[in-house]
Amino acid sequence: MKIVYDTYDSPIGLIHVVVDEIGVKKVFLFKEDWEDYLIENADIKLDKQICKDVVIQLDEYFKKERVNFQLPLSIEGTEFRIKVWNALREIPYGEVKSYLQIAEAIGNPKSVRAVGQANRANQVPIIIPCHRVIGKNGDLVGFAGDKTNLKRFLLELEGVNIDI
Numbered sequence: 001m002k003i004v005y006d007t008y009d010s011p012i013g014l015i016h017v018v019v020d021e022i023g024v025k026k027v028f029l030f031k032e033d034w035e036d037y038l039i040e041n042a043d044i045k046l047d048k049q050i051c052k053d054v055v056i057q058l059d060e061y062f063k064k065e066r067v068n069f070q071l072p073l074s075i076e077g078t079e080f081r082i083k084v085w086n087a088l089r090e091i092p093y094g095e096v097k098s099y100l101q102i103a104e105a106i107g108n109p110k111s112v113r114a115v116g117q118a119n120r121a122n123q124v125p126i127i128i129p130c131h132r133v134i135g136k137n138g139d140l141v142g143f144a145g146d147k148t149n150l151k152r153f154l155l156e157l158e159g160v161n162i163d164i
Helices: 031-040 048-062 079-089 099-105 112-120 148-157
Strands: 003-010 013-020 024-028
Touching (some): 013 031, 079 112
16 A cells, blocks of 8 residues: 655644555654654655645644544544544534543543543544543643643634633
């Protein structure tokens, strides 16, 4: 299967997108993660044409012209994680939900920690809006480890009032 990439120069820095014949496979927000991916996938080729729709839609998102992504995805995960990711896609632009609310939405209210792990394992951040999930007390927790400043930026871009 052909796997290609392109780079988008966003307000949060360079974003690398990986696309295969099915759809968007990965979105890298951080240079170190992209570099690790390249070590394991050294033969990946740049293809601006195949990645064009992803880059356009990301650009529209950052310009506040897009609230929903209309892109085919080619992500892999357990049945549980896919349920979580589908629930994340249901969170409207400019709104947030807690990890508990996501666990309840998938019918498993005791799975809050597993929801957090699935959130962390999201392969296509922004497109699957894991940044819209917050702690039950409204805390900005658990985004790419300790990168809550990026989570804050994305939520403020969407008009979410962050009082933390």
